[in-house]
Amino acid sequence: MATVVQETNVWARDALLNGCQAVAQAVRLADVDVIAAYPIRPYTEVMDALSKIIADGELDSEYIVADSEHSQFEIVKHASSVGARAFAGSSGTGWMYGFEALVVTATDRLCPLFVVGNRALDDPGAFGVEHNDALALRDMGWLLCWASTAQEALEHVLIGYRIAEDQRVLMPMALAMDGAFLTHSQHMVKVPSQEAVKRFLPPYNLGKRRLHPDNPVSIAPQVNEDWVMELRRQNWEAARRARTVIPKVYESFNDIFGPRYANPFFDEFMCEDAEVVLVGLGAVAMPARTAVRRLRERGKKAGYVNLRWFRPFPTEQLRATLGRMKGVGVIDRNFAHGSPDNGGIVVQDIRSCLYPLTQRPAVTDFIGGLGGRDISIDDCMRMLEITFEAAAGKQRDELVTWIGLRE
Amino acid sequence: MASQLPVIDYEKIKKIHDTPLEEFYTSGHRTCQGCESAMVMRDFAKASGPRTVVTGATGCMYVANTSYLTTPWIVPWMHTQLGAGGSSAVGMAAGLRALMRKGKIPQEKINVINFSGDLGAGDMGIGGISGALQTDYDLLIIMYDNESAANTDIQATGSTTYGAQTTFTPPGSKHRIMHRRWKKNVAAMLAVGHPTCRYVATASATFPALDFMNKTRKALSIGGPTFIHTFDPCPKGWDFHPRYSHELGELGVKSGIFPLYEIIDGQVIYTYDARQKGRIPVREYLEKQGRFAHLIDEDVDYIQHMVDTMWNEWEIPGVAPFRAGLSVAG
Ligand SMILES: Cc1ncc(C[n+]2csc(CCOP(=O)(O)OP(=O)(O)O)c2C)c(N)n1
Numbered sequence: 117m118a119t120v121v122q123e124t125n126v127w128a129r130d131a132l133l134n135g136c137q138a139v140a141q142a143v144r145l146a147d148v149d150v151i152a153a154y155p156i157r158p159y160t161e162v163m164d165a166l167s168k169i170i171a172d173g174e175l176d177s178e179y180i181v182a183d184s185e186h187s188q189f190e191i192v193k194h195a196s197s198v199g200a201r202a203f204a205g206s207s208g209t210g211w212m213y214g215f216e217a218l219v220v221t222a223t224d225r226l227c228p229l230f231v232v233g234n235r236a237l238d239d240p241g242a243f244g245v246e247h248n249d250a251l252a253l254r255d256m257g258w259l260l261c262w263a264s265t266a267q268e269a270l271e272h273v274l275i276g277y278r279i280a281e282d283q284r285v286l287m288p289m290a291l292a293m294d295g296a297f298l299t300h301s302q303h304m305v306k307v308p309s310q311e312a313v314k315r316f317l318p319p320y321n322l323g324k325r326r327l328h329p330d331n332p333v334s335i336a337p338q339v340n341e342d343w344v345m346e347l348r349r350q351n352w353e354a355a356r357r358a359r360t361v362i363p364k365v366y367e368s369f370n371d372i373f374g375p376r377y378a379n380p381f382f383d384e385f386m387c388e389d390a391e392v393v394l395v396g397l398g399a400v401a402m403p404a405r406t407a408v409r410r411l412r413e414r415g416k417k418a419g420y421v422n423l424r425w426f427r428p429f430p431t432e433q434l435r436a437t438l439g440r441m442k443g444v445g446v447i448d449r450n451f452a453h454g455s456p457d458n459g460g461i462v463v464q465d466i467r468s469c470l471y472p473l474t475q476r477p478a479v480t481d482f483i484g485g486l487g488g489r490d491i492s493i494d495d496c497m498r499m500l501e502i503t504f505e506a507a508a509g510k511q512r513d514e515l516v517t518w519i520g521l522r523e
Numbered sequence: 524m525a526s527q528l529p530v531i532d533y534e535k536i537k538k539i540h541d542t543p544l545e546e547f548y549t550s551g552h553r554t555c556q557g558c559e560s561a562m563v564m565r566d567f568a569k570a571s572g573p574r575t576v577v578t579g580a581t582g583c584m585y586v587a588n589t590s591y592l593t594t595p596w597i598v599p600w601m602h603t604q605l606g607a608g609g610s611s612a613v614g615m616a617a618g619l620r621a622l623m624r625k626g627k628i629p630q631e632k633i634n635v636i637n638f639s640g641d642l643g644a645g646d647m648g649i650g651g652i653s654g655a656l657q658t659d660y661d662l663l664i665i666m667y668d669n670e671s672a673a674n675t676d677i678q679a680t681g682s683t684t685y686g687a688q689t690t691f692t693p694p695g696s697k698h699r700i701m702h703r704r705w706k707k708n709v710a711a712m713l714a715v716g717h718p719t720c721r722y723v724a725t726a727s728a729t730f731p732a733l734d735f736m737n738k739t740r741k742a743l744s745i746g747g748p749t750f751i752h753t754f755d756p757c758p759k760g761w762d763f764h765p766r767y768s769h770e771l772g773e774l775g776v777k778s779g780i781f782p783l784y785e786i787i788d789g790q791v792i793y794t795y796d797a798r799q800k801g802r803i804p805v806r807e808y809l810e811k812q813g814r815f816a817h818l819i820d821e822d823v824d825y826i827q828h829m830v831d832t833m834w835n836e837w838e839i840p841g842v843a844p845f846r847a848g849l850s851v852a853g
Pocket residue numbers: 216581582583584605606639640641642643644669671672673674675680
């Protein structure tokens with residue numbers, strides 16, 4: 117990679133921020149025009165922080181406390197249709213309450229950004245992380261990615277808007293953050309300068325589709341069987357194009373802010389010579405990397421893939437990395453009851469991505485950390501060991517193992 | 524953060540010849556013959572003019588009204604979800620205000636109007652509309668009330684007249700009446716609950732002539748969020764010949780079953796004061812519609828009794844169902 121001369125004014129300051137506060141800072145820097153809020157833990161603190169930012173005059177934005185998530189998401193969708201950059205977010209059951217609005221935001225090809233503070237779905241009530249909320253979007257024409265640190269969360273609001281609003285993409289963006297582990301844990305965060313953000317993120321421009329009396333379009337008229345296939349096909353093409361736009365956006369990010377992302381779609385940790393890797397989303401990256409180091413100390417060639425982008429799914433890139441392995445263990449912090457291997461959601465995509473390879477690694481699945489249960493370093497070591505066994509041909513009867521379950 | 528934009532200076536339309544010739548809702552739709560809701564669309568679009576953006580909730584006025592490649596809308600229009608009438612208007616108004624304030628688009632008054640049906644606005648979306656009426660955005664929500672979920676083939680809603688036959692409430696050998704809910708009073712409920720909302724009205728598209736267009740203009744001029752509830756005879760759902768649509772609207776008003784009023788800054792002004800002008804029996808309105816064909820005298824008497832009570836005993840007839848006189852506890 118070319119050496120990049122970092123400009124001194126790229127970063128404004130270092131600050132101790134949790135994931136929510138980091139996202140709020142990014143929304144300020146993105147000069148968002150319309151924000152709609154509704155309370156639900158753990159994402160709520162994003163809106164707490166933003167309301168104060170607005171109250172203090174640090175961001176000029178409409179700020180609406182909605183009567184429900186459905187209204188919250190519809191407000192943001194329609195604000196986006198008139199050309200306003202818009203922001204909302206939610207968690208768990210609140211996210212599901214607004215789901216109808218999320219679906220049409222994508223089919224209308226509007227591009228607000230939403231943060232999802234991942235939370236277990238009701239019932240029973242639990243505040244802790246589980247990924248089913250955000251993963252429910254996976255087939256809906258959304259951009260969907262996970263941040264694993266507060267720094268990444270901040271940067272992915274900016275990266276997210278830039279990708280979502282790209283004329284070749286025009287898809288809404290969901291940025292997921294593990295509840296508590298990221299939303300509420302503090303990190304030292306480098307906050308970019310407004311000037312640098314301006315250089316990276318151009319203004320939102322819907323072009324010919326912006327709704328305004330000077331541009332009297334009709335958006336989403338009834339089409340029935342006459343046109344739905346063609347319109348779905350346009351969504352499909354946008355999602356495919358996003359795969360090529362994403363690396364370009366990261367390149368431009370790296371140019372301005374320094375070489376921060378070697379691979380836009382996932383981070384590889386000790387993967388170069390690895391034989392067995394775990395793949396996970398979000399904050400589990402921390403214990404997983406420590407577990408990899410410990411196994412390395414014992415001479416075992418372990419690695420970790422921190423999967424950032426889930427939609428679009430980085431098929432080619434993952435094939436290249438995972439195809440070299442003997443064993444792949446997928447950490448599913450979610451459930452997909454009755455699915456092919458009775459495992460989670462992520463493993464299904466990883467398996468189908470690897471299937472065309474003639475030489476395939478053994479793929480095994482782990483369900484863990486549901487409802488916010490900790491996934492410890494020991495848990496990660498155990499998962500790696502099971503994956504090594506699977507790679508050695510000692511496949512278990514069940515392809516899925518529940519980790520950290522009281523039995 | 525309320526807007527300081529000049530309002531569009533509308534004149535009152537005094538005579539039918541003064542109505543603007545220009546149409547902003549025109550051919551291309553495929554609503555039934557005699558569809559009064561389509562009249563509502565045409566009238567509000569005409570009254571509000573070209574500097575307007577519209578959102579339309581799912582329902583007949585979406586599905587039968589706005590088809591791909593044959594849109595009847597000359598003004599910009601966008602579909603919104605069944606229960607999203609209020610939030611769609613808030614979203615657009617907020618977006619436009621932010622963009623104007625930040626200098627991203629020119630400053631001017633743009634009308635933001637949503638229309639939603641009685642199921643969309645009065646049942647599913649009532650929370651969102653309540654939220655919208657608490658804001659300080661300039662917007663108008665029109666609930667076009669054809670007294671059923673018409674688009675899904677005429678099912679009962681919270682606004683369907685008591686006793687009516689719908690596909691969810693058919694008369695049967697054991698139960699003559701399946702729809703036993705009294706029509707909810709959406710406009711008044713919203714007016715009572717939102718004291719900062721300056722304008723709430725009920726209207727009929729054609730009676731009195733020009734009234735609805737002038738109410739639309741008042742709502743758009745007064746500032747802040749506003750609400751109009753229209754009473755729309757629906758030939759298909761109410762089962763009558765399309766030639767009688769206007770007449771049925773008039774009968775509904777004159778029988779007193781659908782009160783016409785405006786509430787401007789908390790003051791109730793009757794458009795048709797049935798106390799002074801007298802009321803015709805509700806039977807004359809009911810018997811012209813197939814949806815009431817199964818009712819017997821007892822049922823008609825009950826409806827008449829409820830309408831009489833509304834006009835004779837309510838503290839504010841047609842609006843607030845409280846009885847005069849305070850009783851003090853203890
Ligand atoms: C969330 C949701 N539920 C159900 C439907 C199906 N649906 C479409 S139109 C409609 C009826 C709407 O009734 P109303 O708002 O009174 O409008 P009308 O059809 O009478 O014009 C229903 C139930 C839908 N589109 N969305």
